[in-house]
Amino acid sequence: MVHAPGRRTAPPLRALVVATHAGPTVAVTTTAALLAVAAGVPPGRVVLLAVAVLAGQVSIGWSNDWLDADRDRTVARADKPVAQGAVTPDLLRTLAAGSAAAAVVLSLLLGPVPGLLLLVLVASGWAYNAGLKRTAASVLPYATGFGALPAGVVAAAPGAPAAPWWLVTAGAALGAAAHLANAAPDLEDDLATGVRGLPHRIGARGSAVGCAVLLGAASLVLVAGPEGAPSAAGWAVLALAVPAVAVAALAGTARFRRAAFPAVMLLTVLDVALLLAGGAAVT
Incomplete structure (x- = not known):
């Protein structure tokens, strides 16, 4: 990869972490894990749930930067590694698909009901990135996904009533x-x-x-x-x-x-x- 003389680029690993939208990703994952603890989800399932949510959030972040690469380059977004040439859209696409697949497997290991509810958040994030962000309905993926998240977390607790x-x-x-x-x-x-x-x-x-x-x-x-x-x-x-x-x-x-x-x-x-x-x- 060729960069302009004198340009400082983020190290590849750091660039990949930044491209996950690390702040929101950590916040959502932490909130889901703490909510699971509060809802009485057993420790082992809390860990599984947290990793599943993390995989889903990472996939949403990477897919956002992959799909928005050209747009971010146009406005020279300094906070987007892909716009600065530190990571390629093709790599982000591959990683986004892989982490989404991992989120599907990990979520369904919790059971069909909590798994599918947690995957509503992942699907909502991808739908937003894929085009809903450009419409008047841009708020719907956020409302739908984050409404489903606590329902999925509560459903992960054995014998718990519906949220x-x-x-x-x-x-x-x-x-x-x-x-x-x-x-x-x-x-x-x-x-x-x-x-x-x-x-x-x-x-x-x-x-x-x-x-x-x-x-x-x-x-x-x-x-x-x-x-x-x-x-x-x-x-x-x-x-x-x-x-x-x-x-x-x-x-x-x-x-x-x-x-x-x-x-x-x-x-x-x-x-x-x-x-x-x-x-x-x-x-």
């Missing part, structure tokens, strides 16, 4: 919010290369408001959804969530963007904590 509606609903809301937040920094680059998903159609302000509302709704569902009255901790979360939603909704404005980002992070952390607590509540 309750509020756990699945909250997962879907978190997934949809993640889509709006994740797309926001790249709106201009995406528009320049013909990508017009839902965030691009409603703009930065609309995406910020939508993200904030979805995160707030997830908080409300996770606190009020389980049987019985909300706990004191639940009321405390809602007391924090209300002003955080208001501030997070300002993320689409340049003036309040710095203040809004911590509010988005606070809501996300609160919702993930509530999601894990919800996993314990279904056992």
